[in-house]
Amino acid sequence: MRLMPSPLACRDAVELVSDYLDGTLSRRDRRRLEKHLAACDGCQAYLEQVRATVAASGRVGPEDLSDDVVEGLVNLFRQYRSDN
């Protein structure tokens, strides 16, 4: 007889969400989480928040750099080109 996996509490479900999104949960934990999500609006919202966070992270463009940093490096580039 196979033992039924124990049900998850919300408190424990949230700790599985990152690995779930990356597809690295064990089959057992994935099933437990999916079963919990199917019946829990709060954890579904939590999952969507983390999913939105990860998606938005991928849309964070390059930061503004100070002109000094860029100019300094371009000067180094120019100098190297003229010396070689």
Next chain:
Amino acid sequence: MVDDAELLGQMLGGDEAAFSELVHRYHATLVKIAGYYVKSYASAEDVAQDTWIAVIRGAEKFEGRSSFKTWLLRICTNRARTLGVKEHRTVPTNPMESGPTVAASRFDQGGTWSDPPVLFTDTVDARLDNSFLVNAVRNAIASLGEPQLAVVTLRDVEGLSTEEVATLLGLSEANVRVILHRGRAKVRGIVESAMKGTKI
């Protein structure tokens, strides 16, 4: 958007604007990744600058076996690691933190939500302005400490695989996953707080 390899080619032809564009794309990331290994922000800036000097001198040797980004990040982490050793900096290879990632006060005694989250798309600011969430996430990531800053930046901002992140930072993949989990949870929490009070 012109891809990195094309910019590198233009840079080899002496195009300053192409070099400048690569600097704009990656300098801030280099500083963050170097910060994982060295003691101060100033040291991390130095490593980032040294990385660009190595790129200027060695760009012709780049063979394209990896992406430009991977090559660049590898130069940076190698240099940062060397400087970190000189500075006797202890690199945080473990996830460091333990315990729950969501405040215990959000749950009742049985572990069920007592203060459940709401979808970000149900908040006023996110509806009014698509860039609101991205800006909130950018600020939240910037407030992370190491090792979460380096891991979240490489994995979620730069889009590297867990395996690539582990190799660059000298971590096990299991540790990368734990650090990533904690970093993402922290970013989510900060963004949620930033949106509090804007619920429709």
